[in-house]
Amino acid sequence: MLEMIVSLRRIMPGVLAFMFMLLLCPQASAHSIRCFASADGATISGYAWFGGGKRVLNVPYRAEAPDGTVLQQGQTNDNGEFSFTVKVRCDILVVVDAGSGHVARFTVKAASLPASLPEYGKAADAAQVSAPAPAVAKESDTAEAGAVAAAPVAEAELARLIAREVRAQIEPLRGDLEEYKEAQGMRDIIGGIGYLVGVCGIAFYFLGVRRQERRVRCGGEDKPGQC
Amino acid sequence: MHITDGALSQQVMIATNVLAAVGVGIGLAKTDYGRVPRVGVLASVFFVASLIHIPAGVSSVHLLLNGLLGFLLGWSAFPALAAALLLQAVIMGFGGITALGANVLNTAIPALLCYALFSGPCRRAATARGAFIYGALAGATGVVLTCLMLSFSLYLSNPEGYLPVIKMVLVMHLPVAGIESVVVGATASFLYRVRPELLCAPVHGSLLEDTTNA
Numbered sequence: 233m234l235e236m237i238v239s240l241r242r243i244m245p246g247v248l249a250f251m252f253m254l255l256l257c258p259q260a261s262a263h264s265i266r267c268f269a270s271a272d273g274a275t276i277s278g279y280a281w282f283g284g285g286k287r288v289l290n291v292p293y294r295a296e297a298p299d300g301t302v303l304q305q306g307q308t309n310d311n312g313e314f315s316f317t318v319k320v321r322c323d324i325l326v327v328v329d330a331g332s333g334h335v336a337r338f339t340v341k342a343a344s345l346p347a348s349l350p351e352y353g354k355a356a357d358a359a360q361v362s363a364p365a366p367a368v369a370k371e372s373d374t375a376e377a378g379a380v381a382a383a384p385v386a387e388a389e390l391a392r393l394i395a396r397e398v399r400a401q402i403e404p405l406r407g408d409l410e411e412y413k414e415a416q417g418m419r420d421i422i423g424g425i426g427y428l429v430g431v432c433g434i435a436f437y438f439l440g441v442r443r444q445e446r447r448v449r450c451g452g453e454d455k456p457g458q459c
Numbered sequence: 460m461h462i463t464d465g466a467l468s469q470q471v472m473i474a475t476n477v478l479a480a481v482g483v484g485i486g487l488a489k490t491d492y493g494r495v496p497r498v499g500v501l502a503s504v505f506f507v508a509s510l511i512h513i514p515a516g517v518s519s520v521h522l523l524l525n526g527l528l529g530f531l532l533g534w535s536a537f538p539a540l541a542a543a544l545l546l547q548a549v550i551m552g553f554g555g556i557t558a559l560g561a562n563v564l565n566t567a568i569p570a571l572l573c574y575a576l577f578s579g580p581c582r583r584a585a586t587a588r589g590a591f592i593y594g595a596l597a598g599a600t601g602v603v604l605t606c607l608m609l610s611f612s613l614y615l616s617n618p619e620g621y622l623p624v625i626k627m628v629l630v631m632h633l634p635v636a637g638i639e640s641v642v643v644g645a646t647a648s649f650l651y652r653v654r655p656e657l658l659c660a661p662v663h664g665s666l667l668e669d670t671t672n673a
Contacts (some may be wrong), residue, residue, distance in 0.1 A: 428503050459471070
């Protein structure tokens with residue numbers, strides 16, 4: 233095998249082809265994790281995935297209130313999904329921590345939570361601890377439907393069904409948008425390499441000045457370590 | 460494998476940033492005029508290498524090539540790695556900006572060790588096969604030492620929490636070490652045949668003296 237690498241001219245097309253293939257590499261973002269969550273009533277559910285598309289299985293997640301208090305903790309299921317209910321209305325920061333520095337964050341805005349929930353900070357401390365819901369959304373919806381007794385059932389039910397359908401349609405789009413935002417493209421690579429070339433240019437300038445000074449000082453010689 | 464913001468404790472973060480700044484300063488002082496293109500090209504190689512993904516279990520890992528950088532650049536690897544890691548953090552979001560010092564140290568110190576251990580023997584190797592072996596050793600050592608240092612810095616920040624993660628990191632990087640040893644070995648033997656002067660020249664004299672342009 234080593235005998236194949238004999239001359240620069242023979243190897244150069246291969247090297248260039250390899251570099252070109254690198255630049256087309258599609259799995260470039262497989263290293264990082266992302267998460268996405270949305271609210272259906274008072275239930276927040278979502279999922280976490282690696283940049284390449286695979287779901288992040290069985291890793292811990294937590295839901296934080298704006299001041300950092302942890303409202304809920306749990307683990308993503310075998311499909312990378314999580315689901316929990318909240319009892320307060322505030323911006324919920326979902327943090328998925330896969331360890332070794334891989335952390336993904338997503339904020340569910342307070343506006344997407346139902347207005348019937350108490351504002352965060354006004355309810356008693358005990359009421360702010362929320363119960364984890366099963367990952368299957370349908371089961372929790374049935375449980376919720378039974379609990380909604382006081383409100384006019386038909387109208388509230390209709391509103392919820394519409395919200396759920398719209399959410400089902402939009403959720404994949406929003407997930408795609410998150411993935412798209414984080415994708416690495418050619419622009420990033422070329423930008424990075426261009427930046428390094430620029431830094432080298434600056435280094436050339438300053439080192440050139442130093443070399444010139446050394447030349448002047450040593451009367452025409454430019455050997456570092458002498459003079 | 461880069462550390463993100465928030466994974467390190469405050470003391471570790473400050474200490475690593477200071478040490479990395481010192482290392483980069485030393486590296487810059489030792490970089491000669493003629494060496495700058497080499498430093499730039501290898502920094503770009505390191506920058507792009509993180510895009511080559513090797514599936515390992517659930518997620519994937521990427522090639523490091525810090526063994527190659529240390530092997531070819533010596534102390535100049537410090538600023539090269541710092542620049543490439545900074546750009547990876549800013550442009551691609553790999554690794555946090557506050558954790559930059561830790562990432563630089565984790566990659567640059569193994570690079571320096573590869574330079575110290577393998578650069579001399581490689582230059583003095585009798586055949587291209589010898590160069591290949593020393594290059595392969597440098598590649599593998601770079602990856603393994605980086606994993607160990609990464610684990611150590613995570614361990615310093617949070618002893619109990621990171622222990623299972625550390626084991627997973629070490630295991631996941633074994634295929635990377637294998638592939639990287641082949642890549643760096645092939646590069647070393649290629650350079651030995653075609654441009655032996657690119658294999659790093661020895662460092663002369665005191666710490667702050669410029670290295671001779673190879």
